[in-house]
Amino acid sequence: MWKSAVVGEPGLDNPKNEGEDVGRMRQIGQKKAVSQRLWSPFFAQLWVLVFLVEFMKGSLLVAILPVYMGETLGLSAGIIGLAFSLQYFGDNAFRAPAGWMAERLGYRGTMSTALLFTLVAIIMLSVLTEPVWLVVACLLLGLGTSPLWPCVMTGTTEMSGPNNSNGAAMGTLEIASMGGTGLGPLVMNFAMAYYGHSYGMVFLILIGCSIVLLLVALMLPGSNKITAARDPRRSAAVSSGRGIKQKQQLWKGIKETIRTLKTKLNVNPLIYPALFLQSFVIGLISPVLTLYARTDLGVSPNLYSVLLIAGGGVTVLALIPCGKLVDRLGTEYFLHIGFLLTGITLFFFSTVRSIPLVFLAVALIGLGYALILPAWNTFLAQLIPESERATVWGFFLTLQGSGMVIGPLVSGFLWDRAGHTAPFIISGVVMLLMFGCHLALARHPRRRTVRA
Numbered sequence: 381m382w383k384s385a386v387v388g389e390p391g392l393d394n395p396k397n398e399g400e401d402v403g404r405m406r407q408i409g410q411k412k413a414v415s416q417r418l419w420s421p422f423f424a425q426l427w428v429l430v431f432l433v434e435f436m437k438g439s440l441l442v443a444i445l446p447v448y449m450g451e452t453l454g455l456s457a458g459i460i461g462l463a464f465s466l467q468y469f470g471d472n473a474f475r476a477p478a479g480w481m482a483e484r485l486g487y488r489g490t491m492s493t494a495l496l497f498t499l500v501a502i503i504m505l506s507v508l509t510e511p512v513w514l515v516v517a518c519l520l521l522g523l524g525t526s527p528l529w530p531c532v533m534t535g536t537t538e539m540s541g542p543n544n545s546n547g548a549a550m551g552t553l554e555i556a557s558m559g560g561t562g563l564g565p566l567v568m569n570f571a572m573a574y575y576g577h578s579y580g581m582v583f584l585i586l587i588g589c590s591i592v593l594l595l596v597a598l599m600l601p602g603s604n605k606i607t608a609a610r611d612p613r614r615s616a617a618v619s620s621g622r623g624i625k626q627k628q629q630l631w632k633g634i635k636e637t638i639r640t641l642k643t644k645l646n647v648n649p650l651i652y653p654a655l656f657l658q659s660f661v662i663g664l665i666s667p668v669l670t671l672y673a674r675t676d677l678g679v680s681p682n683l684y685s686v687l688l689i690a691g692g693g694v695t696v697l698a699l700i701p702c703g704k705l706v707d708r709l710g711t712e713y714f715l716h717i718g719f720l721l722t723g724i725t726l727f728f729f730s731t732v733r734s735i736p737l738v739f740l741a742v743a744l745i746g747l748g749y750a751l752i753l754p755a756w757n758t759f760l761a762q763l764i765p766e767s768e769r770a771t772v773w774g775f776f777l778t779l780q781g782s783g784m785v786i787g788p789l790v791s792g793f794l795w796d797r798a799g800h801t802a803p804f805i806i807s808g809v810v811m812l813l814m815f816g817c818h819l820a821l822a823r824h825p826r827r828r829t830v831r832a
Contacts, residue, residue: 423549424531424541425596429491431556432593433528436498436586438564440521441467443572444485444503448579449514459511463518465785470522478527479774482534490527491597498524499590506583531776537761537769550761551703551754555696562692566685645772646826647763654817655780657810658756661722663787664807668795676800677738698750711755711762712822718751719818723811730804737803763825 441464449455449463482490497520504517536549568582575581673679679687706714722745729741764772794802 386796388670397640409667420539422535422601425600426535427553427556428596429528429593430532430553431560432589432596433498433525433562434557435564435567436502436560436589436593437521437525438561439582439586440502440505440564441569442561443565443568444582445518452579453509455514455653459515463515464788465822466515467518467522468781468785470519471526472522472778473677473784474523474526475530475778475781476771476774479530479534479770479772479777482531482774483526483770485533486602487535487600488598488602491531491600492594494524494527495590495597496524499587499594500524502583502590506580506587521758526739529777530770532769533757533761533773533777537764537773542788548700548703550753550757551699551706554699554703554753554757558692558699562688578646630773645765648821648824648826650817650820651760651763651825652779654814654821655776656783657814658783659780660783660787660790661807661810661814663784664791664794664803664810666788666791668791668800668803672800672804677733677735679735679738683735687739687742690739691746694743694746695750695753699754702750703754706755706758711759713752714755715759715818716815716822718748718755719811719815722748722752723808723815726808726811730801730808759821759825 415638445463446460449460478490478494501517501520501524502511504520508514508517532553536553568585571582571585572578646790673684673687702714725741725744725748729738729745732741761778764776789805792804794806
């Protein structure tokens with residue numbers, strides 16, 4: 381008894397210290413549990429899916445299809461634009477239905493079925509030359525990748541625990557996404573040079589990636605165990621119903637989901653334009669960045685590759701520490717600083733012509749996105765009701781992805797009509813609007829009342 385009181389060990393005479401020790405041990409246990417979930421086989425499978433899907437999309441949309449369809453097949457810019465638009469449309473418009481399917485049919489059935497479409501799409505692109513079939517193949521490619529992020533976000537949110545401490549996981553997934561998107565064009569450009577610009581070989585590589593994706597998807601959990609435990613009647617209705625009864629149950633589930641989005645999605649209405657604007661910026665910049673670097677800045681292809689690696693490298697290196705700090709400190713200040721820094725730097729980027737200053741601007745934009753990406757996804761995860769995670773994630777990601785569909789159309793109009801710097805200036809304005817939106821969202825992230 382005396383020893384306990386003197387040296388400060390927890391005991392009967394020191395209940396305060398005992399409570400503090402228990403609290404610290406509980407926090408340590410929670411951190412270990414989050415770390416174990418982050419390195420679980422399920423999360424590793426999600427990481428591989430994100431990396432390979434983004435690798436394939438980056439290869440096709442950046443390195444292969446523009447040159448293959450334009451120079452090799454001689455298709456018009458209108459056909460190429462239509463094909464790309466339908467790819468983005470398929471990827472985004474079907475995310476909400478994909479989220480609904482993942483909620484009820486499980487990750488394995490949803491992802492493996494969708495990735496079959498991706499495999500078929502790449503085979504069509506490799507063997508068919510008629511414009512109509514190439515456009516259809518691009519649409520199938522979008523459909524095949526549409527369930528990826530609803531499934532990934534739902535799985536990551538389920539692993540985050542009761543406090544949604546998933547900033548590190550979100551940062552790790554963003555590394556997979558950006559790594560795949562960046563490495564895809566580099567690897568495919570190298571492969572085309574090595575094999576004498578043989579598109580047959582690069583399509584074979586992508587078909588192999590599709591088969592690997594399908595095998596990984598087949599290793600995913602066969603059902604959403606958390607959803608089934610939470611509402612076994614709904615899971616049983618999907619798995620055991622047959623014929624008309626099953627269709628009635630599914631229709632009832634759809635109506636319940638729509639009602640959930642109307643009544644239980646308790647978020648500030650500003651979240652909807654913010655979701656759109658967040659990807660609208662990327663849609664504005666991505667189609668004209670290469671043209672701007674080549675025509676206005678006079679950057680050589682090799683130097684442009686170094687520029688992309690520099691910007692992407694800063695983002696990748698900063699994502700993991702930023703994700704961990706988001707878990708520890710919260711999302712508010714990371715989003716404030718990220719939106720403000722990126723908006724101001726985009727204005728700066730549109731005015732500079734010195735190559736060292738261009739590198740500085742690109743590095744600052746990369747740092748801004750490293751601050752934004754894990755914090756934004758974690759912020760969204762905290763607003764999603766537990767009962768309909770996959771469906772709401774699909775709804776959010778569909779709305780967010782619509783910016784990528786509309787952004788390139790606006791960017792081309794601005795480039796032709798308002799000048800080559802206009803897309804970057806408008807992107808800076810949009811980022812500052814995001815900063816203003818988040819100032820309001822940080823104070824009132826949810827509606828004051830929920831409709832019955």
